[in-house]
Amino acid sequence: QAQLAESGGGSVQAGGSLRLSCAGSGYSYRGYCMAWFRQSPGTEREGVAMLDNKGNTRYATSVKGRFTISKDNATKSLDLHMSNLQPEDSAMYYCAALVGGGNWVCEIGCAGGHCYANFALGTQYNRWGQGTQVTVSS
Numbered sequence: 273q274a275q276l277a278e279s280g281g282g283s284v285q286a287g288g289s290l291r292l293s294c295a296g297s298g299y300s301y302r303g304y305c306m307a308w309f310r311q312s313p314g315t316e317r318e319g320v321a322m323l324d325n326k327g328n329t330r331y332a333t334s335v336k337g338r339f340t341i342s343k344d345n346a347t348k349s350l351d352l353h354m355s356n357l358q359p360e361d362s363a364m365y366y367c368a369a370l371v372g373g374g375n376w377v378c379e380i381g382c383a384g385g386h387c388y389a390n391f392a393l394g395t396q397y398n399r400w401g402q403g404t405q406v407t408v409s410s
Contacts, residue, residue, distance in 0.1 A: 276294055276295070276368070278293070278294050278401045278404040282406070283408075283409065284406075287356055289355040291352070291353050292308065293352075295347070295349050296369065304371065305322060305369065306343070307321060307368050307369070308341065308365055309387055312364075316383070318332065319381060319387065320332050320339065320352070321335065321341035322341065322379070328377050330379070334360075338354065339353065339355070354406070357408045361408050362407050363405075366403045367400070369398070370397050379391055
């Protein structure tokens with residue numbers, strides 16, 4: 273069974289930086305869509321950034337210019353570099369993957385408790401990590 277494991281969360285002051293990493297095991301690290309999501313208590317999970325196996329990326333508007341998603345080919349981890357962190361970035365961050373997919377650009381929309389790689393097709397991310405907490409203080 274494919275598994276994902278996040279690391280790198282922690283507490284920082286506003287304006288600081290963190291790097292999150294996601295290691296995959298149990299399957300070929302060639303998930304069609306790889307993404308980071310986050311969720312704060314009482315809120316819907318939201319997509320943060322996506323990287324697909326063609327190198328396409330997608331970012332939430334709120335993090336554009338501050339977060340960068342990348343794949344470390346040496347460690348085969350999916351990284352999220354976060355800079356200029358703000359208190360509103362505080363959340364549990366989850367790594368997710370869609371193993372298998374189609375010839376379309378992956379999405380990172382969430383609705384009704386589900387997060388979709390292709391909302392029109394109803395294709396959901398089907399592998400999730402346990403999450404890593406990020407706390408940003410002002």
